[in-house]
Structure formats: C-alpha cells, structure tokens
Amino acid sequence: xxxxxxxxxxxxxxxxxxxxxxxxSSSVFSSLQWYRQEPGEGPVLxxxxxxxxxxxxxxxxxxxxGDARKDSSLHxxxxxxxxxxxxLCAGVRNNNNDMRFGAGTRLTVKP
Amino acid sequence: AAGVIQxxxxxxxxxxxxxxxxxxxxxxxxxxxxxQQGPGQDPQFLISFYEKMQSDKGSIPDRFSAQQFSDYxxxxxxxxxxxxxxxxxFCASSLGHGTALYGYTFGSGTRLTVV
Numbered sequence: 157x158x159x160x161x162x163x164x165x166x167x168x169x170x171x172x173x174x175x176x177x178x179x180x181s182s183s184v185f186s187s188l189q190w191y192r193q194e195p196g197e198g199p200v201l202x203x204x205x206x207x208x209x210x211x212x213x214x215x216x217x218x219x220x221x222g223d224a225r226k227d228s229s230l231h232x233x234x235x236x237x238x239x240x241x242x243x244l245c246a247g248v249r250n251n252n253n254d255m256r257f258g259a260g261t262r263l264t265v266k267p
Numbered sequence: 268a269a270g271v272i273q274x275x276x277x278x279x280x281x282x283x284x285x286x287x288x289x290x291x292x293x294x295x296x297x298x299x300x301x302x303q304q305g306p307g308q309d310p311q312f313l314i315s316f317y318e319k320m321q322s323d324k325g326s327i328p329d330r331f332s333a334q335q336f337s338d339y340x341x342x343x344x345x346x347x348x349x350x351x352x353x354x355x356x357f358c359a360s361s362l363g364h365g366t367a368l369y370g371y372t373f374g375s376g377t378r379l380t381v382v
Contacts, residue, residue, distance in 0.1 A: 158309075189370045198271075198357050198373030199310065244309060246370075254323055255300075255371070257309040 159183060160247055160258035168264040172234055177261045179245030180227045186248045188221055188228040189255070193242040202230075235265045269294055271360050271374035279380045280348050288343040288377045292360030298322070299341040300371060301333060304355040316341055348381045355379075 161180045169175055179188065187206045191199035203212050205221035205228060212219045216239075218231040228245055245258045272291040280286050292299050298317045302310035303326075312325035316335035327333070330348075335341045345352060355378050359371035 187369070191370075191373075196355070196376070196378065198359075198376050201370040201372065204370045254312065254325070256312065259309045 158259055159256045160245055162243075162245055162258035162261050164261060165259065166262050166264075168266065169235055171236055171265055171267050173265075175232050175235055175263070177230045177232075177243055177263070178227070179229070179247075179258050181247065182226065183247070183249060184225050186225075186250060188225075189246045189248075190219055190228070190230055191244040191246060191257075193244060193260075199244055232263075235263075237265045237267050239263060240265050271358055271372055273356075273358050273374035273377050275377060276375065277378050277380075279382060281382055282348055282350060284348050284381075286345045286348060286379060288345070288356050288358075288379070290341045290343070290358030290360075290374060292339050292341070292358075293362075293372055296360035296362050296372075297339055298361045298363065299335055299339070300359045300361075301327075301341070301343050302357040302359070302373075304357060304376075305351075306354070308354075310357060313343070345379075350381050353379060353381045 163178045189204045190202045193199040203219045208225045209223045210221045216233045220229045242260045244260045246255050248255045274289045300315040301313040304310040313327040314333050315323045319335045331345050333343045355376045357373050357376045359373045
C-alpha cells in the first residue's frame with residue numbers, strides 16, 4: 157500500500173482552468189514536498205512545507221500543509237501548457253532521511 | 268550552478284549481466300540517495316550514504332550494492348540483472364545528515380534497460 161495517496165491520478169484540462177491535486181496519508185510527516193517531473197528527467201523540487209496549516213505560494217501555484225501534517229494540496233491557477241508534467245508529493249517522517257513519494261498526478265494542460 | 272551528475276544517461280544490458288551506475292553530487296554535498304523508478308511508477312528509495320557510510324536502507328535488492336567514495340561520489344552496482352530491473356535510477360544529494368526535511372536535488376537519472 158502507498159504511504160501517500162495522491163488524487164487524481166490523471167488530470168487533463170484546458171489552458172486557463174484551475175485545478176487542485178491532493179496528497180493524503182494516515183501518517184504524520186515532519187515535512188511534505190512537492191516535485192514536478194518531466195519524462196526522462198529527475199524530479200525537481202517545487203516547495204517544502206514544514207508547519208501544520210502552512211500555505212506557500214509560488215507564482216500561480218499554491219501549496220498547503222494540513223493542520224495535522226497528514227495531508228497537502230497543490231492548487232494551480234490559470235493552468236498553462238507548460239504546467240504539463242508529473243506532480244509528486246513526498247513526505248519525510250520522524251525527522252529522518254527517509255523520504256517516500258506518492259504515486260503522482262499526471263497533469264496535461266491542452267492549449 | 269553545478270547539479271547532480273549521473274552517468275551513463277542510458278545503459279542497455281542483458282539478463283544476468285552486471286551494471287555500475289555513477290553519481291556525482293553537488294559540490295560540498297556529503298549525502299547521496301538512490302531511487303529506482305519503474306515505468307509509470309513513483310520513485311522508490313533504495314539506499315543512502317552520509318560521509319561515506321550507509322545511513323538508510325530501503326527496498327534495495329540483495330543483488331545490488333552501493334558505496335560512497337572519499338570524493339563523495341557514489342556508485343550503484345547491480346549484478347545478475349533481471350528484466351524487472353529495467354527502470355530509471357535517480358541519485359539525489361544534500362548537505363548534512365537528516366536534511367530530507369528540506370528536499371533533495373535530483374540528477375537526470377540513468378535509464379537502464381535489461382534485455
């Protein structure tokens with residue numbers, strides 16, 4: 157079973173639409189991270205959230221960490237074709253070096 | 268800025284052969300992590316090293332071994348290759364132990380194909 161459940165698994169939208177991707181778990185995390193990965197390339201870190209209830213904004217992307225530090229969401233406003241990619245959440249438990257990924261959300265933004 | 272360098276980018280091997288993947292971390296980074304990503308799968312943690320010592324172990328098969336050298340580069344050695352070993356292998360690096368909290372910098376990966 158996956159430690160981190162991401163939903164939806166696939167998402168196809170038109171340019172200009174808004175979307176939200178969810179990352180949920182029954183475990184508490186010291187931090188949650190969001191990565192974006194393009195085919196054949198390594199994941200690229202977008203953001204790290206550490207404090208429960210924390211909200212971070214990166215241009216059109218808004219990241220939120222749940223109050224209980226068990227879940228996170230990524231909201232994209234006015235999606236663009238350049239946002240197309242695999243979005244992975246990753247969680248670190250117990251302040252150790254063990255980081256585990258969710259299964260990812262594959263986003264396609266059509267022009 | 269220098270990133271994590273992995274070599275080779277692509278590797279084709281036959282079943283039962285051996286393969287060696289190399290990872291050169293960002294300068295001054297002392298911690299290296301290896302991940303395996305199968306087709307359509309999320310990255311699975313294999314193993315990590317801090318200051319040339321193994322620090323954490325994940326789902327690394329017994330047929331695989333890894334080490335970190337004095338210059339902090341790391342090598343993943345894979346023996347008795349199986350078709351199921353075909354995957355993207357990523358290396359990531361960070362500065363200091365216990366720094367997973369802040370996220371990793373990943374290399375571009377090595378695509379291993381076992382035929």
